[in-house]
Amino acid sequence: MQTGPFNEIGTHHMSWLSKVRNSLSSLAKRDTPDNLWMKCPSCSQMLFAKDFEANLSVCPHCQHHGRIGAEARFDLLLDAGYTVLSTPKVPENPLGFRDTKKYSDRLRAARASNPYPDALTNALGTIEGMKAVLGVQDFKFMGGSMGMAVGEAFVAGVERAIAEKCGYVICTAAGGARMQEGILSLMQMPKTTVATRRLAAAGLPYIVILTDPTTGGVTASYAMLGDVQIAEPGALIGFAGQRVIQDTIREKLPDGFQRAEYLYDHGMVDMVVHRKDLKTTLATLLGYLNRKEVA
Amino acid sequence: MTSFLDFEKPIAELEARIAELRATADGSDLDIGAEIAKLEKKSAAMLTGTYAKLSPWQKTQVARHPQRPHFVDYIRLAFNDFVPLGGDRLYGEDAAIIGGLAKLDGRKIMVIGHEKGQDTASRIKHNFGMAKPEGYRKAIRLMEMASKFGLPVVTLVDTAGAFPGVEAEERGQAEAIARSTEACLGLQVPMVAAIVGEGGSGGAVAIASANRVLMLEHSVYSVISPEGASSILWRTPDKAADAATAMKVTAQDLLDLAVIDGIVPEPVGGAHRDPAGTARALADALGRELAALDGKDTAEIVRQREERFLAIGAL
Numbered sequence: 001m002q003t004g005p006f007n008e009i010g011t012h013h014m015s016w017l018s019k020v021r022n023s024l025s026s027l028a029k030r031d032t033p034d035n036l037w038m039k040c041p042s043c044s045q046m047l048f049a050k051d052f053e054a055n056l057s058v059c060p061h062c063q064h065h066g067r068i069g070a071e072a073r074f075d076l077l078l079d080a081g082y083t084v085l086s087t088p089k090v091p092e093n094p095l096g097f098r099d100t101k102k103y104s105d106r107l108r109a110a111r112a113s114n115p116y117p118d119a120l121t122n123a124l125g126t127i128e129g130m131k132a133v134l135g136v137q138d139f140k141f142m143g144g145s146m147g148m149a150v151g152e153a154f155v156a157g158v159e160r161a162i163a164e165k166c167g168y169v170i171c172t173a174a175g176g177a178r179m180q181e182g183i184l185s186l187m188q189m190p191k192t193t194v195a196t197r198r199l200a201a202a203g204l205p206y207i208v209i210l211t212d213p214t215t216g217g218v219t220a221s222y223a224m225l226g227d228v229q230i231a232e233p234g235a236l237i238g239f240a241g242q243r244v245i246q247d248t249i250r251e252k253l254p255d256g257f258q259r260a261e262y263l264y265d266h267g268m269v270d271m272v273v274h275r276k277d278l279k280t281t282l283a284t285l286l287g288y289l290n291r292k293e294v295a
Numbered sequence: 296m297t298s299f300l301d302f303e304k305p306i307a308e309l310e311a312r313i314a315e316l317r318a319t320a321d322g323s324d325l326d327i328g329a330e331i332a333k334l335e336k337k338s339a340a341m342l343t344g345t346y347a348k349l350s351p352w353q354k355t356q357v358a359r360h361p362q363r364p365h366f367v368d369y370i371r372l373a374f375n376d377f378v379p380l381g382g383d384r385l386y387g388e389d390a391a392i393i394g395g396l397a398k399l400d401g402r403k404i405m406v407i408g409h410e411k412g413q414d415t416a417s418r419i420k421h422n423f424g425m426a427k428p429e430g431y432r433k434a435i436r437l438m439e440m441a442s443k444f445g446l447p448v449v450t451l452v453d454t455a456g457a458f459p460g461v462e463a464e465e466r467g468q469a470e471a472i473a474r475s476t477e478a479c480l481g482l483q484v485p486m487v488a489a490i491v492g493e494g495g496s497g498g499a500v501a502i503a504s505a506n507r508v509l510m511l512e513h514s515v516y517s518v519i520s521p522e523g524a525s526s527i528l529w530r531t532p533d534k535a536a537d538a539a540t541a542m543k544v545t546a547q548d549l550l551d552l553a554v555i556d557g558i559v560p561e562p563v564g565g566a567h568r569d570p571a572g573t574a575r576a577l578a579d580a581l582g583r584e585l586a587a588l589d590g591k592d593t594a595e596i597v598r599q600r601e602e603r604f605l606a607i608g609a610l
């Protein structure tokens with residue numbers, strides 16, 4: 001029996017053309033020459049791609065929240081004029097790992113089709129005028145998985161927030177740990193927790209926005225330690241993968257299991273917030289939690 | 296009776312031959328006596344040779360050996376005056392994690408660890424060492440109590456992983472693990488962790504984020520089981536041995552990577568062949584680590600623990 005908290009989405013390799021925007025990545029692509037149309041994976045309605053994107057990648061019919069990348073999140077949540085922070089350098093393929101492919105080749109492929117060098121990117125900016133550092137995990141980069149680059153970027157983002165005396169906001173998305181980094185990926189759990197403790201010691205707010213999907217070691221570390229826990233509607237959030245659980249219990253999983261609303265009902269998140277309302281929600285929270293106005 | 300692992304088959308055959316000869320010998324037959332002595336020497340040499348070069352996958356099997364000493368054995372053999380403390384005060388008592396007050400060579404400590412159980416009934420009782428949120432929340436409660444009363448914390452890690460089940464998710468398995476890791480890092484007292492069998496993923500880290508981390512010689516510590524990595528990365532269940540090698544799960548690998556601070560030697564043939572000897576070595580090693588942390592002030596203990604994890608894997 002496999003008991004690790006990881007499911008197959010953690011390493012699902014997406015083979016989208018680099019031109020295809022992150023915002024389309026969770027939607028079934030229709031075989032039309034220009035990919036102008038797509039089918040909502042939730043309600044199966046045909047959507048005009050441009051309309052969908054203009055609607056923050058939320059289906060106008062069923063409110064299904066599509067997966068979006070770091071750039072889209074920065075634009076959505078930060079005021080214009082933010083600065084994308086550089087990603088800390090970490091040892092590349094520290095274990096010399098290879099499965100059916102070399103890990104370094106997988107990394108290279110992921111970088112070729114993504115705007116940033118790994119799965120977590122920070123930006124410094126303001127949210128309705130209040131200074132904040134925003135970290136975004138991008139599921140499109142090797143399933144958002146947490147390896148050393150993600151752990152170091154998280155720590156760097158928090159350290160920057162402490163230096164700027166502002167809050168840290170993280171949008172999580174990950175299938176789990178980066179298995180190709182073995183134990184070093186596991187060690188990111190305590191490492192990132194050192195950072196959240198330091199942010200707390202500095203009296204600065206830590207706000208987590210759980211997006212689809214957030215599972216495994218990411219959930220079992222910084223994604224569950226926010227002062228305020230927000231989840232996007234319908235997001236899959238959990239520790240163990242559903243297939244692993246099903247193999248263990250051998251019965252049908254409850255309806256809505258491990259979805260944002262289920263976590264809310266079980267007391268694990270403060271609120272489930274529609275994407276269009278995230279920025280004002282963040283601003284309200286920071287307004288209360290920041291000790292003094294910082295701009 | 297020791298149960299033999301697959302890769303110990305030649306040794307098992309020799310041992311069976313020795314037992315057979317013993318049964319037929321009446322004590323006066325010197326030839327048989329000499330033959331037994333010769334075979335015993337050969338068997339001992341084979342055991343030493345085999346265990347000197349165990350592959351990562353073989354070590355995984357030794358770490359999971361059904362007769363490997365567990366928490367309750369170490370409590371009996373390595374600690375004194377154990378006072379078990381139960382419950383998380385929130386939901387229930389989870390026997391997959393046991394904890395309580397104890398003495399280690401006279402030193403008062405809080406000891407916490409996973410227990411897998413040793414027969415069918417106790418394995419079910421302890422849920423095979425796979426803790427639910429209440430287990431981690433009990434660990435948090437005991438760590439905070441240790442912090443309050445100035446008792447160093449010792450943890451013995453031995454789990455395939457935290458329990459993957461509906462009720463565990465419902466009660467916040469991820470949050471419980473995250474808070475337990477946070478509790479380790481916030482301890483105002485020294486903490487030493489020892490991986491004594493399997494260090495399975497987040498379920499292990501939750502009680503292993505210590506000032507010093509030790510591993511028994513044939514224990515393993517990993518982000519996912521080799522079987523899990525095989526099915527996810529190789530998309531076949533047959534590559535567990537390759538996955539164990541590639542992920543670097545052994546004590547020797549992890550010492551090289553500076554993820555752990557020391558290795559506690561096991562008797563030839565593994566801990567299960569001499570639980571008392573293993574317990575003595577473990578107690579000595581834990582005592583040495585705690586002694587090295589004596590006299591340090593609280594801020595220094597907390598900072599050293601933080602820096603330890605910040606430094607892992609740094610360029």
Ligand SMILES: [Zn+2]
Binds near residue numbers: 063
């Ligand atoms: Zn829809």
